[in-house]
Amino acid sequence: MGKARRPVQIIVLLCIVVLGAYAINSAVLGRGNDKPVVGSKPPAVKLLGLDGKVHTLDEYKGKAIVINFWATWCTYCVNEMPALQQQWEKWRDSGVVVLGINTGEDKMTVTNFTQQLGTDFPILFDTDNEAVRDYGVVPMPTTFFVDKKGKIASIQQGELNLKTLNEQIKQLVQTEG
Amino acid sequence: MALIENTKCECGHQNRVGTVLCESCGKPLDDRGDSKGLLEMRYDGVARRSQRVNPNFIDRIWNFFSSVKVAVYLIIFTLVGAMLGTIFEQESNFINFDPTTFYKDKYGQIGEIYYKLGLSHTYESWWFVLLLVMIGASLVICSLDRVLPLYKALSKQRIPKHMQFLTRQKVVYQGPLAEEGRDWVERAVKPLRKKGYRVHTEKSALLAEKQRFSRWGPYIIHIGLIVFLLAVLFRGLPGLHYDQHYWFPEGEKTKIPGTNLYLENEKFRVEYYSEDEMSEGFRKTGKVVAKLFETKAVLYECTANCDDPSKEPQLKEVQRHAIQVNDPLTYKGLRAYQFDFDLTPKLRSVQPVLVNQVTGEQYGKFKLEMNNPQQEFKLGPYTLELKNKFLDFSLNEQGQPISKSKDPNAPAFLFVVKGPDLPEEGSQFIYFPKQIDKERFQQDAINEKLGGLQNKLELDVQSMEDVDIIASSSYLNIRIDRAMPFVWLGLGIVMLGLIMSFYWQHRRIWLRIDEGILTLGAHTTKNWFGMRREVSSFLSAMGIEADEKSLENGGE
Numbered sequence: 001m002g003k004a005r006r007p008v009q010i011i012v013l014l015c016i017v018v019l020g021a022y023a024i025n026s027a028v029l030g031r032g033n034d035k036p037v038v039g040s041k042p043p044a045v046k047l048l049g050l051d052g053k054v055h056t057l058d059e060y061k062g063k064a065i066v067i068n069f070w071a072t073w074c075t076y077c078v079n080e081m082p083a084l085q086q087q088w089e090k091w092r093d094s095g096v097v098v099l100g101i102n103t104g105e106d107k108m109t110v111t112n113f114t115q116q117l118g119t120d121f122p123i124l125f126d127t128d129n130e131a132v133r134d135y136g137v138v139p140m141p142t143t144f145f146v147d148k149k150g151k152i153a154s155i156q157q158g159e160l161n162l163k164t165l166n167e168q169i170k171q172l173v174q175t176e177g
Numbered sequence: 178m179a180l181i182e183n184t185k186c187e188c189g190h191q192n193r194v195g196t197v198l199c200e201s202c203g204k205p206l207d208d209r210g211d212s213k214g215l216l217e218m219r220y221d222g223v224a225r226r227s228q229r230v231n232p233n234f235i236d237r238i239w240n241f242f243s244s245v246k247v248a249v250y251l252i253i254f255t256l257v258g259a260m261l262g263t264i265f266e267q268e269s270n271f272i273n274f275d276p277t278t279f280y281k282d283k284y285g286q287i288g289e290i291y292y293k294l295g296l297s298h299t300y301e302s303w304w305f306v307l308l309l310v311m312i313g314a315s316l317v318i319c320s321l322d323r324v325l326p327l328y329k330a331l332s333k334q335r336i337p338k339h340m341q342f343l344t345r346q347k348v349v350y351q352g353p354l355a356e357e358g359r360d361w362v363e364r365a366v367k368p369l370r371k372k373g374y375r376v377h378t379e380k381s382a383l384l385a386e387k388q389r390f391s392r393w394g395p396y397i398i399h400i401g402l403i404v405f406l407l408a409v410l411f412r413g414l415p416g417l418h419y420d421q422h423y424w425f426p427e428g429e430k431t432k433i434p435g436t437n438l439y440l441e442n443e444k445f446r447v448e449y450y451s452e453d454e455m456s457e458g459f460r461k462t463g464k465v466v467a468k469l470f471e472t473k474a475v476l477y478e479c480t481a482n483c484d485d486p487s488k489e490p491q492l493k494e495v496q497r498h499a500i501q502v503n504d505p506l507t508y509k510g511l512r513a514y515q516f517d518f519d520l521t522p523k524l525r526s527v528q529p530v531l532v533n534q535v536t537g538e539q540y541g542k543f544k545l546e547m548n549n550p551q552q553e554f555k556l557g558p559y560t561l562e563l564k565n566k567f568l569d570f571s572l573n574e575q576g577q578p579i580s581k582s583k584d585p586n587a588p589a590f591l592f593v594v595k596g597p598d599l600p601e602e603g604s605q606f607i608y609f610p611k612q613i614d615k616e617r618f619q620q621d622a623i624n625e626k627l628g629g630l631q632n633k634l635e636l637d638v639q640s641m642e643d644v645d646i647i648a649s650s651s652y653l654n655i656r657i658d659r660a661m662p663f664v665w666l667g668l669g670i671v672m673l674g675l676i677m678s679f680y681w682q683h684r685r686i687w688l689r690i691d692e693g694i695l696t697l698g699a700h701t702t703k704n705w706f707g708m709r710r711e712v713s714s715f716l717s718a719m720g721i722e723a724d725e726k727s728l729e730n731g732g733e
Binding site: 024 | 313314483486549552569
């Protein structure tokens, strides 16, 4: 009787520890509504691009991604567009992708806007606000810096600091995946 | 004092450490037989599984959680913790707010301390969840530790019991018999069976027992509580829980993010209390209160092209309901509750005609949508190419046209018009569908500068039928709680256990006859009054008159 009990005890205790750790972990992390935080993986997206093709983040595996949520009616977003374009031109050959996610505007508005500003980094349409929800975007613009290992290195809510933007992207490039 | 307890009973049975009553004959092992106090009958006197001579590390953890005292403390701590969470409102009550300033602004210093201590999210804090997990561990280990030995003890009961086991029960009778022991025992079987007992005899000893299943009630309650706790703790698993608020503009099919469902707000209506429905005092406040607001909603499920944003999804109607407050639309665990509404009308589309101002000729009409408009219109000899649109028209500091928001508050459309008497590359023309904007932004003055078309051509909406308006938007709370069925299942099991252990009692009667003396002991899990009456009535059926009260064994 005594011999058979030991493994049962250990299994039951292990189950409690594993389930308990999982419950505590998910309760504490789940508090923020599963919004991505620094160090976590950026939520997957599947969105239509300005080029008419469907894009996902998997296409940019191994690259550093600067995900910028924007709209044409948001003045701060518009202000930082030229800087993002500049960084895109500078770093695109070093494995950096600047990704603009437009929140809820139509193709004509966005096309006109990008032509006017002369930006050519990839733009995706978040028509149903799915990415906005998954990324927990509240103010606009919001920018997620994803390193080459596919982890969020930093999150900038509101306007980008144009002085440190270059430095921020440089750091992303240095984390080799 | 001996280090190792001697657990061998005089009947020769080797008992385990922690045994109170010999597993075989029932002799009390706690003393040398000189005590006359009532017996400790919990778990039928068997040892709990975790009671060991030399407990090691695992045994100690096991013993900790097996203790009822620990369980009581855990429950008290959880209760106090849960109370702390009710002092101020919790963060989870709000949709959008900044907790870092909210508590300080509303409650001052205390509010800030409350927030800093993390009590603004008590029920999601690590220590609260840890307490729940520990209660869960205690439930599992307590049950395992007791139910298995108890089950074994009850399924192999010996019929003749030690004399002390009988005389130290709470209900006892002892008295002389005139007849032979075996005959008396045989005669006793019938009246006991009549009372619903299952009777076992061995020579001149007898065991009668009924409703043993009620002993499993508490453990069934524990199983129910474990199911309940698991459901609550794992509510946070992806896909099990969803609680979001979204706007649904009237007449649009809006995707519910994170699902493959679309909800159409067919018609929203709101009724207000009329003047004569209000009390005198309330009328003076000048407030208008909604009596009813209702969203006629249709739910669609996507059947094809759901995952491909480049294609139009195929939708199938799955549910239809008029949502009112506390009367949600429900579909496969999803509920859509009425939460708020916005009666600001928004333009969806206009259908103007092109008018040649010189000849008065009309061309059209054509449909101009606010979102995703068609980009080229052929109207008679003219071609209108839509070049740009500004839904909330304004001019920035540099004098360039911009849109202030994505809502069509002041829509403006910039066309390039080509046709007779116009330059080959076309002529620019701006159009404000709303009359008020035409005047406010001076459409004619802008067109004068753009290409001077204002005197030749005009876009004109001829009747209100050509204006499509989103009259209102309904704000719905979309909830999915797939853990709820498990919560109810858990509570159902708890209820079953409660009924089992409250409405039935496990009753046992032991008796033995030694040299013409009958000794009877009886035990029940509750309702001793009923037990005494049953024994008294049994004895009187056997021709022995014993007063109910005289059966009570006061101990010493």
